[in-house]
Amino acid sequence: MIDMHRKFKEDVEKKVFDLRHRQTIQFNMSRYDEAVIEGEKQFSNLDLAREKAASIKHKTINRLDKYLIDFDSNFTQRGGKVFWAQNKREAVKEIIRILTKSRSKKVVKSKSMITEEIELNEALLKSNIESIETDLGEYIVQLAEQPPYHIVTPAMHMSKEDIAKLFHEKFDISDESSPEEITLFVRKLLREKFINADAGITGANFLIADIGAVAITGNEGNAMLTFSMPRIHIVVAGIEKIIPSMEDLQLFWPLLASHGTGQSMTVYNSIVTGPRQDKESDGPEEMHVILIDNNRTEILKQEKQRRALSCIKCGACLNACPVYRNIGGHSYGTTYSGPIGAVITPFLKGMKNYKHLSFASTLCGKCTEVCPVNINLHELLLYNRNEAVKKKHITFNEKMVMTGWKNIMKRRWVLDMAGQRSKSLAMNMFFKKSWGPGRALPEVQPKSFKELWKEKNES
Ligand code: SF4
Known part of the structure; x- marks a missing residue:
C-alpha cells in the first residue's frame, strides 16, 4: 500500500520549488482575486x-x-x-x-x-x-x-x-x-x-x-x-x-x-x-x-466537523489558502484538495492514511474568512488533528517529541536553564530534516523574551 504521507511530502517538495508552476498559479489566481471583488459587490x-x-x-x-x-x-x-x-x-x-x-x-x-x-x-x-x-x-x-x-x-x-x-x-x-x-x-x-x-x-x-x-x-x-x-x-x-x-x-x-x-x-x-x-x-x-x-455519514457523526458538509464546493478556500497556492492541487493526492479537502478526506478515505493533510496548514484562518457558508475550516483542521491523536494515528517519534515538548513547556526553569545556544542546537537536531533543505530554519534570538523583559523593567 502507498504511504500517502510520504508521497505527499515528496510531491510537495517537487512542486514548491517548481517556479513555472508557481508562476502559472499566481497568474491564474490573481485573475480570480480581481473577479471576486467585483462579484461580491x-x-x-x-x-x-x-x-x-x-x-x-x-x-x-x-x-x-x-x-x-x-x-x-x-x-x-x-x-x-x-x-x-x-x-x-x-x-x-x-x-x-x-x-x-x-x-x-x-x-x-x-x-x-x-x-x-x-x-x-x-x-x-x-x-x-x-x-x-x-x-x-x-x-x-x-x-x-x-x-x-x-x-x-x-x-x-x-x-x-x-x-x-x-x-x-x-x-x-x-x-x-x-x-x-x-x-x-x-x-x-x-x-x-x-x-x-x-x-x-x-x-x-x-x-x-x-x-x-x-x-x-x-x-x-x-x-x-x-x-x-x-x-x-x-x-x-x-x-x-x-x-x-x-x-x-x-x-x-x-x-x-x-x-x-x-x-x-x-x-x-x-x-x-x-x-x-x-x-x-x-x-x-x-x-x-x-x-x-x-462515508459522508462518518463526517455527520462528528459533532464539530459535521459543519464541513455545508460546503457548496465553490473553491474559494482553495484559492485563498497559502499552502494550496504553493503546493498546488495535485500534491494532495485526493479528489478534494485545499482546506476543505484536508478537513473531509480523512473521514472519506480514512484518518490513518490522510490525517497528514490536516497538519499541512498554517492555521492562518484565511479559508474560514472567505467561505460563503461560514465553515470554520481552520478550527475543523485542529479538531481533526485532535481526532488523529485520540485514535492513536501518530508515530512513536511524534509522540516522543510532543511528550518532550510538553514536559519542557510545563517546567519554565528547564527552558531558562537551557539557554539560547542550546535551543538553537535542539532546533537543528530535531527539526532541520523535516524543515527541508529549501528553507532556512528560524533562528533563536540571543536573548529570550523573559531576559529582555527583565532588562527593560530593571533599567
Ligand atoms: S470556501 Fe467553503 S463552500 Fe467554498 S469550497 Fe471551501 S469550504 Fe466549501
Missing part, C-alpha cells in the same frame, strides 16, 4: 447572506433524513428514479447497470467532482463505455490523463501555451493556437459527441427537497446539452447537496457564482425536475439520481 450585506446560507445548510445537514426522503418522494412522483448508494462500489455498479440495460455505449459527462471520487470514468472504460468530459477544463485534463487540479477550474495549473502544446500533440493542430481557436475546435468536436451520446452524466450543484429537483449550473452550456440531448440522464450527487427549498437558490446561486468565479451569476442555471413528461418536446426518456454516502 452585488451583495448589499455579504456577511448577512453568508450567515443565512450557513444557517440553512446547518439546519439541512442536521435533518438530512427528512430532506433526502422529501427529495426522493417528490422526484419519483414525476417519473425519476433514485438509487441510494452506500459507497463507491454500489454507485458505480448501479450506473453501469443502467447503461448496460439501455445498451448505452457512448456517454457525455459534465463536470462533477463526485464522479472523480468514485472513479467513474475508469470504471466505464473497463466496461467498454466511451465517456467524454464536455467541460472544457475537464476535457483538457482528460486529454492530458490527469485528475482535475482544482474543484472549480480543473486545468488551472496549465498555461495557454501548455494547452496549445497538448492539442498539437493529440490533434495535430498548430502549437500556437490561441485559446479562442482551441475552444472552437473543442466545440465542434463535442457537438458530434452530444448528438451521438446514448446517456448524459452530470453532477448536481444542489438537490432541491420541496420540489424534488436537481439544480445544475455551468458557464459553457455543456451541462444543458449533456442532460437534454441523450435518452438517459444520470445525476450523481453526494447526500450533502440537499437544500430545503427552491427559494433557497436565490441565495445559493449568487453565493456560489461570486465565490467560485467572481461572477454575479453563473451563465447557465437549470432546474431539472425529471424525465420528459407527456406532451413535452425535449428532455431524456429516463432520469436517474444516484445519491451517494461514501
Whole structure:
C-alpha cells in the first residue's frame, strides 16, 4: 500500500520549488482575486447572506433524513428514479447497470467532482463505455490523463501555451493556437459527441427537497446539452447537496457564482425536475439520481466537523489558502484538495492514511474568512488533528517529541536553564530534516523574551 504521507511530502517538495508552476498559479489566481471583488459587490450585506446560507445548510445537514426522503418522494412522483448508494462500489455498479440495460455505449459527462471520487470514468472504460468530459477544463485534463487540479477550474495549473502544446500533440493542430481557436475546435468536436451520446452524466450543484429537483449550473452550456440531448440522464450527487427549498437558490446561486468565479451569476442555471413528461418536446426518456454516502455519514457523526458538509464546493478556500497556492492541487493526492479537502478526506478515505493533510496548514484562518457558508475550516483542521491523536494515528517519534515538548513547556526553569545556544542546537537536531533543505530554519534570538523583559523593567 502507498504511504500517502510520504508521497505527499515528496510531491510537495517537487512542486514548491517548481517556479513555472508557481508562476502559472499566481497568474491564474490573481485573475480570480480581481473577479471576486467585483462579484461580491452585488451583495448589499455579504456577511448577512453568508450567515443565512450557513444557517440553512446547518439546519439541512442536521435533518438530512427528512430532506433526502422529501427529495426522493417528490422526484419519483414525476417519473425519476433514485438509487441510494452506500459507497463507491454500489454507485458505480448501479450506473453501469443502467447503461448496460439501455445498451448505452457512448456517454457525455459534465463536470462533477463526485464522479472523480468514485472513479467513474475508469470504471466505464473497463466496461467498454466511451465517456467524454464536455467541460472544457475537464476535457483538457482528460486529454492530458490527469485528475482535475482544482474543484472549480480543473486545468488551472496549465498555461495557454501548455494547452496549445497538448492539442498539437493529440490533434495535430498548430502549437500556437490561441485559446479562442482551441475552444472552437473543442466545440465542434463535442457537438458530434452530444448528438451521438446514448446517456448524459452530470453532477448536481444542489438537490432541491420541496420540489424534488436537481439544480445544475455551468458557464459553457455543456451541462444543458449533456442532460437534454441523450435518452438517459444520470445525476450523481453526494447526500450533502440537499437544500430545503427552491427559494433557497436565490441565495445559493449568487453565493456560489461570486465565490467560485467572481461572477454575479453563473451563465447557465437549470432546474431539472425529471424525465420528459407527456406532451413535452425535449428532455431524456429516463432520469436517474444516484445519491451517494461514501462515508459522508462518518463526517455527520462528528459533532464539530459535521459543519464541513455545508460546503457548496465553490473553491474559494482553495484559492485563498497559502499552502494550496504553493503546493498546488495535485500534491494532495485526493479528489478534494485545499482546506476543505484536508478537513473531509480523512473521514472519506480514512484518518490513518490522510490525517497528514490536516497538519499541512498554517492555521492562518484565511479559508474560514472567505467561505460563503461560514465553515470554520481552520478550527475543523485542529479538531481533526485532535481526532488523529485520540485514535492513536501518530508515530512513536511524534509522540516522543510532543511528550518532550510538553514536559519542557510545563517546567519554565528547564527552558531558562537551557539557554539560547542550546535551543538553537535542539532546533537543528530535531527539526532541520523535516524543515527541508529549501528553507532556512528560524533562528533563536540571543536573548529570550523573559531576559529582555527583565532588562527593560530593571533599567
Ligand atoms: S469550504 Fe467553503 S470556501 Fe471551501 S469550497 Fe466549501 S463552500 Fe467554498
